[in-house]
Amino acid sequence: MGQRTIIPFGPQHPVLPEPIHLDLVMEDEKVVEAIPSIGFIHRGLEKMAEKKDFQEMAYIAERICGICSFIHSMGYCQAIEALLKLEIPKRAEYLRVIWSEMSRIHSHLLWLGLTADAFGFESLFMHSWRVREKLLDLIEETSGGRVIFGVCKVGGVRRDVDAETLRRALEALAALEAEYREIAGVFSRDASVKRRMTGIGVLPKEDARALGAVGPTLRGSGVAWDARRLQYAVYGELDWAPITEEAGDCQARCLVRIREIFQSFDLIRQAAGKISDGPVAVKVPGNPRGEYFARLEQPRGEVVYYVKGNGTKNLQRFRVRTPTFANLPPLLKILQGCELSDVPVIVLTIDPCISCAER
Amino acid sequence: MAFFKKSPWLLHYDASSCNGCDIEVLACLTPIYDVERFGIVNTGNPKHADILLITGAVNVQNEEIVRNLYGQMPDPKVVVAAGACAMSGGVFQDSYNVLGGIDKVIPVDVYVPGCAVRPEAIIDGVVQSLAILERKAAELKRRGGSGEPEKPS
Numbered sequence: 341m342g343q344r345t346i347i348p349f350g351p352q353h354p355v356l357p358e359p360i361h362l363d364l365v366m367e368d369e370k371v372v373e374a375i376p377s378i379g380f381i382h383r384g385l386e387k388m389a390e391k392k393d394f395q396e397m398a399y400i401a402e403r404i405c406g407i408c409s410f411i412h413s414m415g416y417c418q419a420i421e422a423l424l425k426l427e428i429p430k431r432a433e434y435l436r437v438i439w440s441e442m443s444r445i446h447s448h449l450l451w452l453g454l455t456a457d458a459f460g461f462e463s464l465f466m467h468s469w470r471v472r473e474k475l476l477d478l479i480e481e482t483s484g485g486r487v488i489f490g491v492c493k494v495g496g497v498r499r500d501v502d503a504e505t506l507r508r509a510l511e512a513l514a515a516l517e518a519e520y521r522e523i524a525g526v527f528s529r530d531a532s533v534k535r536r537m538t539g540i541g542v543l544p545k546e547d548a549r550a551l552g553a554v555g556p557t558l559r560g561s562g563v564a565w566d567a568r569r570l571q572y573a574v575y576g577e578l579d580w581a582p583i584t585e586e587a588g589d590c591q592a593r594c595l596v597r598i599r600e601i602f603q604s605f606d607l608i609r610q611a612a613g614k615i616s617d618g619p620v621a622v623k624v625p626g627n628p629r630g631e632y633f634a635r636l637e638q639p640r641g642e643v644v645y646y647v648k649g650n651g652t653k654n655l656q657r658f659r660v661r662t663p664t665f666a667n668l669p670p671l672l673k674i675l676q677g678c679e680l681s682d683v684p685v686i687v688l689t690i691d692p693c694i695s696c697a698e699r
Numbered sequence: 700m701a702f703f704k705k706s707p708w709l710l711h712y713d714a715s716s717c718n719g720c721d722i723e724v725l726a727c728l729t730p731i732y733d734v735e736r737f738g739i740v741n742t743g744n745p746k747h748a749d750i751l752l753i754t755g756a757v758n759v760q761n762e763e764i765v766r767n768l769y770g771q772m773p774d775p776k777v778v779v780a781a782g783a784c785a786m787s788g789g790v791f792q793d794s795y796n797v798l799g800g801i802d803k804v805i806p807v808d809v810y811v812p813g814c815a816v817r818p819e820a821i822i823d824g825v826v827q828s829l830a831i832l833e834r835k836a837a838e839l840k841r842r843g844g845s846g847e848p849e850k851p852s
Binding site: 351352353358359379380381382383384385387388391392399400403404405406407409450453465466469470472473476485486487488693695 | 712713714715716717718719720721722723725726729730731743745755756758760761764768790791793794795796797814815817
């Protein structure tokens, strides 16, 4: 047994786009324990519900995180709409699904790039982000924003997408899918990528369940659970099934995301084919009263929103359980006993979003 | 000391931002915007950096880190505050534990607005900061400085 050393990792570190601090307790090259300290991005967002009225909060909820922005506002709006017993127009539901799938593709492409960067494959990072830029153009064309969409509001969506724009977006998506297929091939077949990820950071199925992993981290360990199965919005009307991989290592989690991007392309096509004409928003009646849990699937996993209203324009309590928070215990488990040089890749494979986790 | 603007190195730090601005900063480095063609390199080491590109509203826990990073950068240096939060706190201004803007902690040279800030705006802000960097370098040279802080008289 070697001597124990502690290597501080973060809060400012080249591989981390966001600040989190890990104390890595090392024995030679092996990590014995990882002790996190968090709080660098805590902005007190939940408490803001007491100062902002519930309609403004939709935009603040979107700023929980800039990567999975749209689904945050969608989840918040769904919770409030359930409290108000508000039936939102079908067209708005479909547009929400299209935008949330676009945001999933954008988030996964971003993740693929960052992961490639973490194992030192810089050209792959650049290619992933090149494709992602084209998708951001589509998001901007349909919603008006690049990373913060700002289209979701209580009662529907703020903008309609006309048929011509939607048709052009679908064409562009088809071209994008072909380009993405090349990159996906590198991730799933390239020998050097495999060597950095296969068999690294294994999370067995039982541990994934016991530690409460969510999203691709859970599905990469062979558990077929996806919160979209709850059939919120119009997911019940679309044809899809959760994607799983059995191995539970970094490669498996990567493959889940790669296949989910293809699935999202397909879901957008299905939704665009079924979308019907009509209004995109309804008037908001009164103030929310009561409490509600909304569960949605973020690119990173299942997210839970709790809202409690007392009939005034300010919510009494707004609480978010974000996927990264649920994935931290599995991460700490995987980090035990890994090599120091694998730490960046392993940390990235849970797709940590610190600003989600700390709000 | 001359020709800073030919190859400025940049340190990016997320001081309690929502990630929106940070991924736009990263987008600046990737093919569509590609600031590396101007010689701008994103470095992870504050001791190699000329420009501190910083996003977010700065919360209490981050205050010390921001001050440390700024202190570790050699003179001359400029600070670019990117995004509405970095300018004033943005939507989080009323929040109980954010300081509300980078300039509450360290001096800021260029403010770039936007929520989330657009890559074009970031590039414009960085280019404007280069002129300030040159001026600071010239000032340092005139004083006969070597990058060391001035001794108190």
